[in-house]
Amino acid sequence: MNEPIGISSVTAGRAGAATVGHPSAQSAYGKGVLFCVAATVLMGIMFPVMTDALTHVDPFTFTSLRYLIAGVAFLALLVVKEGKGAWRPNGGSLALAWLLGSVGFCGFGSFVFLGQQLAGPQGALTASIMMATQPMMGLLLNSLVRKSMPPVVTLLFILMSFIGVSLVVTKGDIVSALHEPQHYSANGLILVGALCWVIYTFSASHFKNWSALKYTTVTLWLGLTTILGLNALLFALHVVAVPSGGQLWAIAPHLLYMGPIAGFVAILFLNMGNRILTPLNGVLFMDVLPVTTFVLSSLTGVVPARAQIAGACTTGLALIFNNLYLRRRARKLNAAR
Numbered sequence: 001m002n003e004p005i006g007i008s009s010v011t012a013g014r015a016g017a018a019t020v021g022h023p024s025a026q027s028a029y030g031k032g033v034l035f036c037v038a039a040t041v042l043m044g045i046m047f048p049v050m051t052d053a054l055t056h057v058d059p060f061t062f063t064s065l066r067y068l069i070a071g072v073a074f075l076a077l078l079v080v081k082e083g084k085g086a087w088r089p090n091g092g093s094l095a096l097a098w099l100l101g102s103v104g105f106c107g108f109g110s111f112v113f114l115g116q117q118l119a120g121p122q123g124a125l126t127a128s129i130m131m132a133t134q135p136m137m138g139l140l141l142n143s144l145v146r147k148s149m150p151p152v153v154t155l156l157f158i159l160m161s162f163i164g165v166s167l168v169v170t171k172g173d174i175v176s177a178l179h180e181p182q183h184y185s186a187n188g189l190i191l192v193g194a195l196c197w198v199i200y201t202f203s204a205s206h207f208k209n210w211s212a213l214k215y216t217t218v219t220l221w222l223g224l225t226t227i228l229g230l231n232a233l234l235f236a237l238h239v240v241a242v243p244s245g246g247q248l249w250a251i252a253p254h255l256l257y258m259g260p261i262a263g264f265v266a267i268l269f270l271n272m273g274n275r276i277l278t279p280l281n282g283v284l285f286m287d288v289l290p291v292t293t294f295v296l297s298s299l300t301g302v303v304p305a306r307a308q309i310a311g312a313c314t315t316g317l318a319l320i321f322n323n324l325y326l327r328r329r330a331r332k333l334n335a336a337r
Contacts, residue, residue: 032276036285039269043131044292046262047116047124048300053254054117056247058240062258063109064231065251067224069259070267074217077268086214092207094222097215101223104200106230111193118186121302126187128293129168130194132315135283136161136322137198145202151329157322164315172307212271284323287316 053062078086112130116123136158143150150158169187200219207215234240243251274282290312294304304312 028276032273032282035269035273036277036282037288039266039273040285040288041292042262042266042269044128044289045296046258046266047127047293048296048302049254049257049262050113050116050127051121051124051297051300051302053251053258054113056250057243058234059113059117060110060227060231060234060240061243062251062254063106063113064224064227065255066258066263067105067109067220067227069255070263071217071220071224073260073264074213074220078213078217081213082211087218090209092210092218094218096203096206097219098222098225100200100203101219101221102226103196103223105220105223106227107196108193108200109227110230111189111196113193115186115189115191115193118189121297123186123190124293124297124302125290125304125308126169127190128290129165129312129315130190132286132290132312132319133161133165134194134198135286135319137195138202139322141198141202151325153325154322157318157325160321161315161318164311164313164318167311167314168304168308169311170307171305172310212275216267216271284320287319290315 050062112127116127119126139150139154140158149155204212204215210218231240235242270282273285294309294312298304
């Protein structure tokens with residue numbers, strides 16, 4: 001989490017790969033792969049789990065409960081690892097941390113899961129493929145902030161990635177989808193939620209004195225003030241109903257997965273894997289996420305259409321090809337120096 005998604009140094013990736021020949025490095029590399037695979041599998045399971053959870057409760061209440069559970073786990077780990085003084089700003093802006101926590105956790109949880117709820121059973125497939133496009137979104141955001149266009153080849157791969165998304169969203173029938181307004185609202189919300197997470201991870205570079213664990217924990221707890229405040233406001237305005245005891249009991253198994261596992265363990269594994277492999281390599285494992293979602297959705301009765309499978313493959317290949325292109329480009333630039 002302390003590295004932007006898909007916006008990491010190519011040279012760092014080369015440096016990490018250069019030591020793989022040593023036995024100890026090979027062992028560490030294997031652990032990094034296992035951590036990244038486990039993290040993305042756990043995240044891929046998240047969306048089918050939410051498909052059922054959202055039939056019982058609104059996404060705002062679920063987001064509040066989920067991050068309260070994950071927040072307690074992160075806080076306990078932070079105190080153990082860095083001591084009680086870990087909450088001190090150490091040069092970091094708490095106001096900015098609150099804003100980023102609100103964008104990342106409240107924005108992601110609210111927009112993605114509301115969009116998934118509006119999309120119905122197919123929402124899990126759409127949400128998972130949107131997550132796989134986050135590295136590409138990160139490249140666009142990085143170019144916007146730095147005011148420099150990405151290479152033309154990268155732009156083509158980004159276009160290829162979003163063509164894959166359109167196939168998943170529309171099941172290959174774009175004309176019919178254009179005549180169904182619910183597609184715009186549901187998929188637009190999921191896209192905004194995914195972008196919120198990209199902004200959150202991209203902005204971690206403003207907290208260089210904070211560890212990845214501290215950045216995650218502090219921004220999560222500050223973001224929780226926004227999540228809970230929004231939830232309370234929606235209750236007061238009767239936009240969403242206060243869940244009954246029966247509803248809370250029905251989502252208890254979902255919370256046990258979404259809080260401690262998808263909300264805590266998966267993020268820890270992703271951080272640990274990226275630290276070993278470097279984010280440039282770790283980002284490739286985002287392809288595992290939609291594959292997991294598609295397989296699990298099929299087992300629960302939501303079978304992807306052929307066009308959706310083709311779309312997922314297209315997005316995955318775009319990510320892989322762009323990664324290989326950036327590596328080759330970096331090698332040429334370094335050789336020319």
